[in-house]
Amino acid sequence: MAAKKLNTKDKYRLLTRDLDWEFSYEDRKQAFPFEEFEGIKITDWSKWEDPFRLTMDTYWKYQAEKEKKLYAIFDAVAQNNGHTNISDPRYANALKLFLTGVSPLEYQAHQGFAHTGRQFGGVGARIACQMQSIDELRHVQTQVHAMSHYNKFFDGFQDWSHMHDRVWYLSVPKSFFDDARSAGPFEFLVAISFSFEYVLTNLLFVPFMSGAAYNGDMATVTFGFSAQSDEARHMTLGLEVIKFLLEQHEDNVPIVQEWIDKWFWRGTRLLTLVSMMMDYMLPNKVMSWKEAWEVYFEEAGGALFKDLARYGIRAPKYAETIEKEKEHVSHQAWWLFYSYGDATAFHTWIPSDEELDWLSEKYPDTFDKYYRPRWEMAKKMEAQGKRFYTKGLPQLCNCCQIPLMFTEMDNPTQLAYRDTVYKDERYHFCSDGCHDIFVAEPEKYVQSWLPVHQILQGNCGGPGLEDVLRDYYRMNVGADNLDMKGSPDEQRWNSWKGVA
Amino acid sequence: MSLKTLKPGYSGEVKDRLENFNGNQLVYVGWDHQLLFCAPFTLAVSPDIPFGQLRDQVMASVFSPHPEWTQINWDSAGWLLDGKAFVPQLDVSLQAQGIDHKSLLRFQTPELAGFMSAAV
Numbered sequence: 001m002a003a004k005k006l007n008t009k010d011k012y013r014l015l016t017r018d019l020d021w022e023f024s025y026e027d028r029k030q031a032f033p034f035e036e037f038e039g040i041k042i043t044d045w046s047k048w049e050d051p052f053r054l055t056m057d058t059y060w061k062y063q064a065e066k067e068k069k070l071y072a073i074f075d076a077v078a079q080n081n082g083h084t085n086i087s088d089p090r091y092a093n094a095l096k097l098f099l100t101g102v103s104p105l106e107y108q109a110h111q112g113f114a115h116t117g118r119q120f121g122g123v124g125a126r127i128a129c130q131m132q133s134i135d136e137l138r139h140v141q142t143q144v145h146a147m148s149h150y151n152k153f154f155d156g157f158q159d160w161s162h163m164h165d166r167v168w169y170l171s172v173p174k175s176f177f178d179d180a181r182s183a184g185p186f187e188f189l190v191a192i193s194f195s196f197e198y199v200l201t202n203l204l205f206v207p208f209m210s211g212a213a214y215n216g217d218m219a220t221v222t223f224g225f226s227a228q229s230d231e232a233r234h235m236t237l238g239l240e241v242i243k244f245l246l247e248q249h250e251d252n253v254p255i256v257q258e259w260i261d262k263w264f265w266r267g268t269r270l271l272t273l274v275s276m277m278m279d280y281m282l283p284n285k286v287m288s289w290k291e292a293w294e295v296y297f298e299e300a301g302g303a304l305f306k307d308l309a310r311y312g313i314r315a316p317k318y319a320e321t322i323e324k325e326k327e328h329v330s331h332q333a334w335w336l337f338y339s340y341g342d343a344t345a346f347h348t349w350i351p352s353d354e355e356l357d358w359l360s361e362k363y364p365d366t367f368d369k370y371y372r373p374r375w376e377m378a379k380k381m382e383a384q385g386k387r388f389y390t391k392g393l394p395q396l397c398n399c400c401q402i403p404l405m406f407t408e409m410d411n412p413t414q415l416a417y418r419d420t421v422y423k424d425e426r427y428h429f430c431s432d433g434c435h436d437i438f439v440a441e442p443e444k445y446v447q448s449w450l451p452v453h454q455i456l457q458g459n460c461g462g463p464g465l466e467d468v469l470r471d472y473y474r475m476n477v478g479a480d481n482l483d484m485k486g487s488p489d490e491q492r493w494n495s496w497k498g499v500a
Numbered sequence: 501m502s503l504k505t506l507k508p509g510y511s512g513e514v515k516d517r518l519e520n521f522n523g524n525q526l527v528y529v530g531w532d533h534q535l536l537f538c539a540p541f542t543l544a545v546s547p548d549i550p551f552g553q554l555r556d557q558v559m560a561s562v563f564s565p566h567p568e569w570t571q572i573n574w575d576s577a578g579w580l581l582d583g584k585a586f587v588p589q590l591d592v593s594l595q596a597q598g599i600d601h602k603s604l605l606r607f608q609t610p611e612l613a614g615f616m617s618a619a620v
């Protein structure tokens with residue numbers, strides 16, 4: 001009599017590799033039309049090592065259990081007024097940035113992996129992508145649920161997906177993922193699974209999740225734990241895809257290297273937002289951005305690229321520039337947001353004196369020399385009743401879409417400018433990294449939807465900036481934006497705590 | 501290298517062509533070694549305005565919150581237009597002196613060191 005239950009090995013074989021079939025009367029190439037145009041050569045899909053070692057039935061069982069626990073905690077947080085247990089109301093602004101900037105990327109990842117999960121000719125790769133696609137959909141859902149409690153008590157959470165598609169600084173994360181999703185399936189995997197999830201994800205997740213732990217945010221911490229096992233699988237997929245591509249054909253090596261260079265640069269530019277979150281937005285600090293970069297990129301990434309050298313892969317281009325930038329970017333970014341704080345859907349503020357001292361200590365070579373004077377100036381202006389807001393719209397990088405706020409690393413009081421002319425049209429960039437990405441694929445980036453240019457073309461309503469913020473971005477002007485001091489968030493917090 | 505696409509002959513729509521700005525052109529302006537303003541500005545102006553109007557009205561509207569703006573000695577200030585040394589003519593239109601769509605203008609005021617001499 002046949003066994004009622006399949007053993008794990010058979011079940012695994014039947015529910016993964018065995019789901020493929022031979023194309024007897026249709027052209028296999030037509031079934032997978034995206035597989036060749038990027039120039040990647042696959043000689044044998046059966047060499048793909050399944051990174052997840054998981055079948056759908058176990059997946060559902062395991063995730064359902066995790067989710068049950070997660071939602072029990074969300075309920076408890078709501079019942080116990082968890083929003084009053086956070087360290088300081090300023091902390092909620094880190095969550096606003098997360099919900100509007102990062103959670104929609106989970107959804108984009110869901111869509112991107114669903115697409116690649118259809119397009120690869122190898123069944124092992126398809127199944128891995130399909131599972132990750134479901135993971136990412138769960139991530140956006142659980143994050144929205146985690147945040148929904150805060151939405152009842154703080155401003156700025158209400159229109160996160162609408163804002164993601166329109167607000168000027170959210171075009172930075174949005175365009176990052178749009179770029180990856182409009183690439184071919186192999187580039188998408190190198191971009192998201194390898195460069196982002198494998199190489200850089202710790203610099204996104206650790207700051208937010210440890211930040212939550214240090215600042216009394218149980219909902220986000222619990223989400224973080226529940227996503228951790230998924231992330232571990234995603235990282236394995238990132239590493240597998242790189243090794244697989246490099247082992248399949250030597251012609252793949254230069255293509256993969258170019259993608260690593262591009263996506264490492266795009267990823268670090270995106271992480272600029274995280275750097276300021278760590279150094280400025282967390283009332284209880286975890287570690288400095290510089291320390292995080294050293295631990296999670298320089299040490300971990302250094303070892304990785306040493307390992308990949310045997311395939312002919314070198315460390316990403318401009319890694320030396322980035323190494324210097326760790327001393328500067330968080331300060332430059334928070335100054336950008338502070339000075340454009342009338343146009344942000346979260347609050348901004350001058351660091352407290354204690355925080356300024358913490359920054360001096362963590363950045364002994366740069367903070368007092370270059371950045372403290374700006375905050376002293378801001379304090380002076382605030383004391384005169386003239387809280388500083390920059391008038392006028394900034395110039396944006398045509399690639400990463402961040403305002404041109406980065407300075408030359410050998411000349412830190414001089415903003416960096418790069419440009420190129422393509423088909424008689426001039427394009428501007430924040431850095432050599434962004435410049436090179438444009439020059440490699442100009443037909444892609446001439447289409448950049450640059451928020452400042454869109455406003456000036458009249459495509460975002462108006463005529464005034466406030467009209468754009470209120471009608472096009474759907475910000476509650478006067479509540480979502482402006483300084484933390486005097487905000488409705490602050491007033492509500494004080495009333496919960498019985499502070500006058 | 502060029503963009504690899506599924507089908508040959510792909511080209512992208514140029515989103516920021518001059519025609520899309522309703523008669524204006526863009527000019528980017530940055531104040532070198534001055535970081536109170538975190539980034540250069542994007543200004544939409546008519547190509548026909550004289551340089552003097554750009555400097556004293558349009559630029560002033562965004563740069564004048566800086567306490568040193570009024571102390572700038574324009575006779576000694578230096579200019580770069582798209583990376584090359586440039587001497588602006590105040591009465592001549594932008595267009596007629598080569599400041600075209602998406603040009604970058606940078607100016608330097610070495611005698612002004614900023615707040616706490618820290619380029620702020």
Ligand SMILES: [Fe+2]
Pocket residue numbers: 106109135136139
């Ligand atoms: Fe995710």
Ligand SMILES: [Fe+2]
Pocket residue numbers: 197230231234
């Ligand atoms: Fe992930």
Ligand SMILES: [Zn+2]
Pocket residue numbers: 269397398399400401402429430431434
């Ligand atoms: Zn850039």
